[in-house]
Amino acid sequence: MACFPIWRKKSYSAPALAITSAKEEGLEGFPTYPCFDVYSYEELKSATQGFRASNKIGEGGFGSVYKGQLQDGTDVAVKVLSLESRQGSGEFMAEIAALLNVQHQNLVKLHGGCIEGAKRILVYELMQNNSLTQILSGGEQSRTKLTWKARREICLGIARCLAYLHEEVKPYIVHRDIKPSNILIDSNFSPKVSDFGLAKLIPDSATHLSTRVAGTLGYLAPEYAISGHLTRKSDVYSFGVLLLEILSGRCVVDFQLDIGEHYLVEKAWEMYKDGKLLNLIDPAMKRCYPEKEAMQFLLLGLLCVQETPSLRPKMSKAVKMMLNIDEHNLEEIEITRPGIIVDFMNVKIACKQTTFKSSPFSKFSSN
Structure with missing residues (x-):
């Protein structure tokens, strides 16, 4: 059993933390926050046993995540922003703002944070x-x-969380980086949406936000990737x-020797046109799932990725479609072709001189 030193956990008001950081980084003007815990770097270093490699549970463009245990016995995940990360202080403070001003059972809980020098x-x-x-x-x-039950509840939990962020929070929040690595799963297989470093708060009176494009290639809506025109859609x-x-168990972009590189959205669309969409279901479930409900969920996936943004349902509507199959039978609805960006290398985003040579799975943020 690991032993941890005794420390006094400081409790600061988040506004003080935000204002200090904002002034240091030239980022004044952040909204106020409720109280949360501020830890010293040494406290978190001790909690993670010196950020030991065996305690690392995740890694991304932002840095690394370590499991740890606070002095009071609370198990935590400690996200350390890399000095080389593309996620700067603005994104760091945006994540704090987004998570501390909202509460939902399918949102990851933020305990607190640490700002010491360049450490975030x-x-x-x-x-x-x-x-x-x-x-x-x-x-x-x-x-x-x-x-099937676990997948159904994960899909519903994510949808409910997004519906809350899009339609109940004021100003509403667009996450901008919904993908598997940002969906955490608890012991009961309940999903928790995480990583709000790229989130945008948009006034209810605004129809959209023109912004630099950020997110993960493969999950970006085409109209947003090309123009920077950000909406809830x-x-x-x-x-x-x-x-x-989630339903297929396949990656968003895959490669097979016989057919080469292919895209999940494109594959699903081809199977839908051929009347074989149900064949997309993950074989790991060994056909132990209700076919009618599984088909409804697959069709909803295609409905959400339609090329025309206005044809995509709101997230609250998506929740209703998953809960009430008979009332919202998607097999009776004509679904239009999806928006697919096949050639990622030629996507022009925000800064026209920018060329991305990274994997389709890479997170990026244009300057």
Whole structure:
């Protein structure tokens, strides 16, 4: 059993933390926050046993995430922002603002954070089953943990959370990076939406926001990737891609020797046109699922990734479609072709001189 030193956890008001950081970084004007815990770097270093490699549970463009235990016995996930990360202080403070001003059962809980010099760290509740990425990418045996009931509840939980962010919060929040690695799974296989570093708060009176493009290639709505025109329908598109991933157990972009590189959204559309969409369901479930309900969820995925944003449903509507199959039978609805960006190398985003040579799975943020 690991031993941890005794420390006094300081409790600061978040406005003080935000204002200090904002002034240091030239980022004045952040909204006020409720109280949360501020930890010293040494406290978090001790909690993670010196950020030991064996405690690392995740890694991304922002840096690394470590599991740890606070002095009071609370298990936590410690997200350490890398000095080389593209996620700067603005994104760091945006994540604090987004998570501390909203509460939902399917939102990850933020315990507090640390700002010392150039160090930027956030402390979250620890999810026992890590992220959805670990489960989906762990092979067929790993995916057998995801029964139809588990997948159904994960899809519903994510949809409910997005509906809350899009339609109940004022100003409403667009996440901008909905993907498996940002969906954490607790011991009961309940999903928690995380990583709000790219989130945008948009006034209810605004129809859209023109902004630099940020997110993960493969999950970006085409109209947003090309023009920087951000709406709630951008998240709806990402949710549709994620829904197809959860149901199929396939990556958003895959490669097979016989057919080469192919895209999940494109594959789903071809199977839909051929009347074979149900064949997309993950074989790891061994056909133990209700076909009518599974088809409804697949069709909803395609409905969410339609090329025309106005044809995509609101997230509250998506929730109703998953809950009330008979009332919202999608097999009777004509679904139009999806928006697909096949050649990622030629996507022109925000700064026209920018060329991205990264993997389709890479997170990016244009300057």
